[in-house]
Amino acid sequence: MTVVGFIPGLDVISDAYFLGRAILDVVQGRGSWADVAMNAAFLLAPAVGGAYFRAAKTALNVAEGLGDAGKVARRGSNVAEAAQDLRNGDKVAGGAKLADDVVRGGKNLPEDFERSLKKGISGRSAPGKSDLDLLKGAPGSKPVPHNQYGSTTVGQIRAQGGDVIATPSTRPYDPWHVTIVPGPGGVDPLSALFRPTKHNPFA
Numbered sequence: 001m002t003v004v005g006f007i008p009g010l011d012v013i014s015d016a017y018f019l020g021r022a023i024l025d026v027v028q029g030r031g032s033w034a035d036v037a038m039n040a041a042f043l044l045a046p047a048v049g050g051a052y053f054r055a056a057k058t059a060l061n062v063a064e065g066l067g068d069a070g071k072v073a074r075r076g077s078n079v080a081e082a083a084q085d086l087r088n089g090d091k092v093a094g095g096a097k098l099a100d101d102v103v104r105g106g107k108n109l110p111e112d113f114e115r116s117l118k119k120g121i122s123g124r125s126a127p128g129k130s131d132l133d134l135l136k137g138a139p140g141s142k143p144v145p146h147n148q149y150g151s152t153t154v155g156q157i158r159a160q161g162g163d164v165i166a167t168p169s170t171r172p173y174d175p176w177h178v179t180i181v182p183g184p185g186g187v188d189p190l191s192a193l194f195r196p197t198k199h200n201p202f203a
Contacts, residue, residue, distance in 0.1 A: 105146030150194025
């Protein structure tokens with residue numbers, strides 16, 4: 001079936017097969033809803049291509065480890081809706097628009113991003129919020145602790161082929177937490193978007 005996925009016109013059959021297998025694995029206790037979401041995304045968004053969703057798998061794995069917020073992303077009834085959000089060209093999961101700011105504390109050197117790849121590259125973003133809003137944090141959450149920070153927009157990250165996935169956390173509480181997914185060019189061009197860094201007035 002994997003070979004079928006490389007044959008034009010038959011790849012959708014392969015995607016449907018693997019989606020069914022992912023759901024069966026969940027029923028049998030051997031899989032996760034994050035894998036189901038990924039396979040649904042492959043099936044529902046062929047125009048975007050598989051490479052983008054493979055990169056986004058890191059973000060979905062992060063969501064799989066969250067508390068109540070993560071459970072929303074794992075529910076099978078929301079898989080198709082989540083996949084359509086990922087497919088939509090003018091917003092990302094969580095409703096963020098291309099013009100929305102994304103901030104990330106620290107020096108934001110390429111090696112900083114490289115170290116964060118395994119667990120997911122963290123940042124903050126929320127619809128309509130400024131850099132200062134994001135640095136301060138939502139009510140009940142803590143400010144970004146680093147002395148310096150970098151900022152860019154959802155649109156600039158998407159222009160590189162990457163994305164910003166809403167992954168709100170409960171411990172510590174941060175409803176504006178996002179996972180940043182690099183584009184095909186890797187962490188170097190992503191790092192450049194967040195540099196030069198600026199002083200964080202809340203540190």
